[in-house]
Amino acid sequence: MIGLQPIIRFFGPDGSGKTTIAMNLAEKLKGRSLKVRLSWMRGTHTLASLLARFLSKFAPFRGSDNPYYGISIPNSARRIWQLLEFISALLILLTRFTLPSLLGYVVVAERYLSGFLVWASLTTRDEDCLKRLEAKFMLALSMKVNVRVYVTASEAELAKRRGEEVDREFLSRQLKLYDKMAKLVGHIKSIQQEEALKRRRRAR
Numbered sequence: 001m002i003g004l005q006p007i008i009r010f011f012g013p014d015g016s017g018k019t020t021i022a023m024n025l026a027e028k029l030k031g032r033s034l035k036v037r038l039s040w041m042r043g044t045h046t047l048a049s050l051l052a053r054f055l056s057k058f059a060p061f062r063g064s065d066n067p068y069y070g071i072s073i074p075n076s077a078r079r080i081w082q083l084l085e086f087i088s089a090l091l092i093l094l095t096r097f098t099l100p101s102l103l104g105y106v107v108v109a110e111r112y113l114s115g116f117l118v119w120a121s122l123t124t125r126d127e128d129c130l131k132r133l134e135a136k137f138m139l140a141l142s143m144k145v146n147v148r149v150y151v152t153a154s155e156a157e158l159a160k161r162r163g164e165e166v167d168r169e170f171l172s173r174q175l176k177l178y179d180k181m182a183k184l185v186g187h188i189k190s191i192q193q194e195e196a197l198k199r200r201r202r203a204r
Helices: 016-030 046-055 075-102 111-121 127-131 133-142 155-165 167-186 193-203
Strands: 006-012 037-041 062-066 106-109 148-153 188-194
Touching: 006 016, 006 111, 006 167, 016 037, 016 106, 016 148, 037 075, 046 075, 062 111, 075 106, 075 111, 075 133, 111 127, 111 133, 111 167, 127 133, 127 155, 127 167, 133 167, 148 167
Parallel strands: 006 106, 006 148, 037 106, 148 188
Antiparallel strands: none
């Protein structure tokens, strides 16, 4: 059926279980003969991705704030970089979410605008990023999705799942930002993964 279809979004820190839950839900929806698109977005897409790869070659931009590209944006360039991130995200929003929904797909979003906003704030070390005009615009868009599910776990559990690769300071900041984001967007349900596992074990 062609027409605007639901967008179901999951958001939360790395290692919380979003991917597994989203994939399972997508399979169940497909089992009901629905057209389903599993999509995600985080940050540093398209133009920002190309520029990040280029900047990583220069010492002044090397760092750990953006761990996937190995760059840190200087304070003097932070605002310009945030604007570039937002512009770069628009194409992803259109092609991975809006168009599939218009074409009749139920979109299951493993990551969506909430994850992008946390990423932009986290990788520029700017919590005020969420107060910017463009961030408020993105937040308003994110409120239009049909279901918003916050998937989280304790910092200790998240670190355990990530293993030796985890940067505890990065993880701690990420978790705090996601908790803040969950309050801003009025999430439907919060899932504490380790608590759910404990309940299932007790029920056996």
